[in-house]
Amino acid sequence: MHKMLVAGNWKMHGTLSDALAYAEALRPREGVEVAVMPPFPLLHALAEPLAAKGVALGAQNAFYEQKGAFTGEVSPAMLVDAGCRFVILGHSERRHILGESDEVIAKKLAAAWEAGLEPVLCIGELLEEREAGKTEEVLTRQLAILAQFRGEMKPLTIAYEPVWAIGTGKTATPETAEAAHAFVHEELARTFGRDVRVLYGGSVKPENALALMERPGVDGVLVGGASLKAESFNAIIAAGAEAAARKQEEVGA
Ligand code: 13P
Numbered sequence: 001m002h003k004m005l006v007a008g009n010w011k012m013h014g015t016l017s018d019a020l021a022y023a024e025a026l027r028p029r030e031g032v033e034v035a036v037m038p039p040f041p042l043l044h045a046l047a048e049p050l051a052a053k054g055v056a057l058g059a060q061n062a063f064y065e066q067k068g069a070f071t072g073e074v075s076p077a078m079l080v081d082a083g084c085r086f087v088i089l090g091h092s093e094r095r096h097i098l099g100e101s102d103e104v105i106a107k108k109l110a111a112a113w114e115a116g117l118e119p120v121l122c123i124g125e126l127l128e129e130r131e132a133g134k135t136e137e138v139l140t141r142q143l144a145i146l147a148q149f150r151g152e153m154k155p156l157t158i159a160y161e162p163v164w165a166i167g168t169g170k171t172a173t174p175e176t177a178e179a180a181h182a183f184v185h186e187e188l189a190r191t192f193g194r195d196v197r198v199l200y201g202g203s204v205k206p207e208n209a210l211a212l213m214e215r216p217g218v219d220g221v222l223v224g225g226a227s228l229k230a231e232s233f234n235a236i237i238a239a240g241a242e243a244a245a246r247k248q249e250e251v252g253a
Contacts, residue, residue: 001251002197004213005157005220006240007035007120008227009060009088009201014038016045023049025230029241031248032220035086036227040074047083058086058120061094064107066115076108076115087112088222090142091122092163106145118155120222121146122201123184127164135162136183143184146192158198159222160184165202167224172202174211174218181217206235213243 014022019042028034037058038046050057059082063073079087089112090105105121112119123142125135139160146156160180165172172180177200189195200212201222212218220240226232 001247002219004032004240004244004247005035005197005199006032006233006237007037007058007086007159007199007220007222008233009037009091009222009224010039010228011060011093011224012039013228014042016042019046020049022230023053023055025234026050026053026055027230027234027237028054029237031244032237032240034237034240037086037088043079043082043084051083056085057083058088059084060088060091062087062089062108062112062117064104064111066111076112076117079117080115085118086120086157087117088120088122088159092124092161092166096126096163102142102145106148109145109149113149113152113154118157120157120159120199122159122161122222124161124163124166124202130162130164135180139180139184140187143187143191146188150191150193153194156192156196158184158188158196159201160198161201161222163202167203169203171204171208171212172200174215177212177218178215181215185217204236206232206239209236209239210242213240214246218243 035056035058059079062076066075066077089108094100125138129138181198184198197219199220199222200218204221204223205226
């Protein structure tokens with residue numbers, strides 16, 4: 001069984017004073033790992049306050065080179081220097097707004113691993129792809145970049161984020177999420193040669209977090225909007241701890 005992870009992707013939100021108050025207000029729980037992914041300018045300032053709480057730090061993107069003449073880019077090595085353990089790669093907003101291809105994402109994965117980061121690789125289908133019955137085809141294609149790393153014991157977390165559920169308030173039902181996660185776990189074993197933790201992302205809120213995380217194969221959540229306030233993120237962390245405890249009981253039973 002994978003250790004449950006509750007991660008907050010702040011996207012392009014947050015000021016220094018809000019971030020420090022937020023770190024102070026966070027309430028991590030037993031049995032669940034917690035990570036916060038703020039924008040680049042807040043990483044250094046949050047590293048220590050989060051570490052003091054046992055909360056991991058992550059970034060939302062990284063470039064595929066460690067240094068050089070790449071104006072405006074940030075390297076995986078710099079993220080490690082800032083105290084990051086995680087880096088989100090292939091988020092749908094980068095795929096669909098900024099045109100990131102699977103090829104570029106594969107290069108970023110290799111660079112993140114080289115620097116010692118744990119990538120949180122995001123995958124997920126568009127609404128028209130789901131409606132056309134192409135969900136599995138899309139997930140297979142997005143996971144295919146892992147084949148070249150098959151057999152390598154690199155730390156990796158996957159986030160299944162159906163694009164139609166991101167920021168729309170339309171969460172996947174626990175049944176839909178469970179089915180997609182089962183497919184992703186199988187596909188990981190086939191492509192990467194190893195199963196890893198698979199998070200669900202897309203309109204996760206305190207009200208639906210437990211129902212999602214208690215499903216088999218849902219090993220945590222990647223939260224956008226509801227991670228911006230410590231109060232709602234704390235409630236999701238508590239739901240993660242509850243889901244982890246229930247799963248533990250099932251294993252023990
Ligand atoms: P929302 O939780 O705001 O739908 O965002 C999900 C997401 O994209 C997390 O990476």
